[in-house]
Amino acid sequence: MFGFIIQRLLATIPVLGMVAVFVFLMLRLTPGDPAAVLAGDNGSPEQVAEIRESLGLNEPLVVQLGIWIGNILQGDFGQSYFFKKDVAELILLRVEPTLALATTTLIFTIMVAVPIGVIAAYKHGTWIDRAVMAFSVAGFSIPVFVLGYILIYLFAMQIDLFPVQGYKSITDGFWPFLHRLILPSITLSVIYIALIARITRASVLEVLGEDYIRTAYAKGLTPNAVLLKHALRNAAVPIVTVIGIGIALLIGGVVVTESVYNIPGLGRLTVDAVLGRDYPTIQAIIMVFSFVYVMINLLVDLTYSLLDPRIRY
Incomplete structure (x- = not known):
């Protein structure tokens, strides 16, 4: 197990390296000049050239990439063009709202999605099953920002x-903290619930057709015991897998949700940085999101051996 963890951690280095190069080149090769944004609409060409020189944007791309990667290896993400602060400081200031939103969304999603997926599988072919499937289709179809504005109009206005x-x-109190996260969490969790509920239903439905399920019923176990101790546990591996994969949806949804609800988190910071062509901030945030996603997938892989004793690393 220890060797597997070390191997996976070492494998993150080339992954993050490729992400760093891709993000760097994508930002530099797309239209737009951060120096022109900083100079403003009334900035002269001389002012723009001076700003480009001060930011090091006149250097060749290879030199800029080498300087940036060298600074990252030293723990320096650079200084924000737009906010005039260290990028690491900006991220630390904004990470709490994003972490709170992601945590409440995950808790709410798992508490809702797994039970309704199990019930849909147990009630296969009934109106409950069809209702869950209809919700799944609707959850994938409605964009996050549209759902956010609908919920704001109904429950806030x-x-x-x-x-x-x-x-x-x-720190301002648990209820004020939770009260402002309920609508954003519901908005962000709908597509996530739709995904997990659908996979849970398919996994549990497949397990319910196995011989050991019929044996469990023949032994006189109650339906609840069969569903929880036998069906759900044996179907847990694909469910946990899709929860880990869905983190990508969660990260993408955070950007939109925080913008809709004006939450000062990393998602909102990403939008502001993109609008301001703030290269160091955008690069650092994407690297942080990539690292978190890789670590979550590692944790998902490690949980397999806990859910299924047959799996060994």
């Missing part, structure tokens, strides 16, 4: 049940 925008730290 019409009913005045939840606040429209903003974020409260948990």
Whole structure:
């Protein structure tokens, strides 16, 4: 097990290296000049050239890439063009809202998606099964930002049940903290619930046709015991896999959701950095997201041996 973990950690180095090169080249080769953005609409060509020189943007791409990677290896993500602060400091200031939103979304998603997926499989062919499948289709079809504005209109403007925008730290009290995260979490979790519920239904439905399930019923076990102790446990590996894969949806959805609800997290910081052509900030955020995604997939792989004793590393 220890050797497997070390091997996977070492494998993250070339992955993150390829991500770094791709992100760097993608930003430099797309239209737009951060120096022109910083100079403003009234900036002269001389001012733009001076800003480019001060930022090191006149250097060849290979030189810029080498300097950036060298700084990253030293733990220096550079200074933001737009915010005039160290990028690492910006990320630390914005990570709490994003982490809170992602955590509440994951908890809510798993609490809803897995039970309705199991129930849909157990009630296969009934109206409950068809309703869950219809919800899954709708969840994949409605864009996150559209659902966000619908929920804001219904529950914030019409009913005045939840606040429209903003974020409260948990240090300000648990209920104010949770109250402002309920609508964003529901908005972000719908597509995630649709994905996990669909996979859970398919996995449990496949397991319910196995011989050991019929044996469990023949031994006189209750349906709940059969579903939880036999069917769900044996179907857990693909469910956990899709939860890990769905983190990519979660990361992408955070950017949109934080913009809709004006949450000052990493997603909102990404949007501001893109609009301001803030290369160091964009590069650092994408690297952080990539590292988190790789680590989550490693944790998912490690849970396989806990869920299925037949799996060994």
